[in-house]
């Protein structure tokens with residue numbers, strides 16, 4: 228079948244540029260449509276010299292958004308402002324909430340069938356915002372709206388691989404919940420290979436995974452948040468979406484509308500297929516630490532979801 232057309236909205240940004248590069252280099256992508264409010268042409272021209280068959284086009288500014296979205300199968304959204312030191316993900320809320328709302332309204336209009344993968348933070352709220360926008364437009368398909376939490380999985384894999392002395396490529400840790408602080412819940416007890424560490428060590432590893440974004444914010448000292456690792460995670464996730472679109476079953480962790488818990492949106496392992504999320508894998512048994520973590524994340528995640536919904540309803 229025809230290789231998919233993938234849009235990156237926010238393509239000139241810190242995440243957008245390396246994401247565009249990785250997608251340009253991907254054998255799975257047919258066309259790459261780059262959109263930003265500034266600087267898109269330069270990124271597209273630069274990438275267009277790479278000898279890959281992926282066809283790159285660019286569009287700049289709201290009046291060109293329709294061109295960017297037309298015919299897209301997958302829309303990846305890293306548009307927004309990044310977190311600066313001292314800023315929590317929620318400080319970004321108002322700016323990024325408006326950006327995601329407006330971009331998703333355009334998706335509903337110009338490529339209503341497309342899958343949408345959201346990176347713009349706070350993901351715990353921006354995914355419910357997108358859902359609300361699509362509902363209003365009458366285009367909502369919960370199976371095709373995905374919050375990208377794969378960086379949390381990569382971090383969990385990496386940190387645990389280091390802790391148990393295994394190659395990171397051989398480690399796989401499900402991460403559930405949300406995409407900020409304590410809402411990020413790595414399930415060490417369900418890791419492959421088995422993670423045999425003390426309760427104390429498990430707690431420390433969990434906390435490092437939950438705070439990993441801040442490690443990068445601090446190290447970048449005022450220049451932004453994770454971009455390269457986020458782009459890598461998003462590119463891998465986009466490739467999984469593209470494989471699924473073309474009929475291959477793939478399992479990924481993603482933040483989606485879900486009925487696995489009493490929270491309306493929840494990140495968990497999902498099986499993706501041609502129509503989007505086709506199966507929500509059971510959460511499995513929690514360790515004592517994980518059960519506590521699950522209880523602890525509920526109120527924050529519920530609040531972030533409601534904040535997103537209210538932003539669209541009351542805004």
Ligand code: APR
Nearest residue numbers: 237239240241242263264305306307308309310326347348
């Ligand atoms: N439409 C499209 N692009 C936009 C819009 C918009 N309405 N508003 C801003 N952008 C673009 C900016 O022009 C910029 O190129 O989004 C890009 C964001 O890039 P950076 O400022 O470098 O931010 P980045 O580090 O990439 O993070 C972006 O992802 O992880 C999240 O918290 C992070 O929400 C933030 C987002």
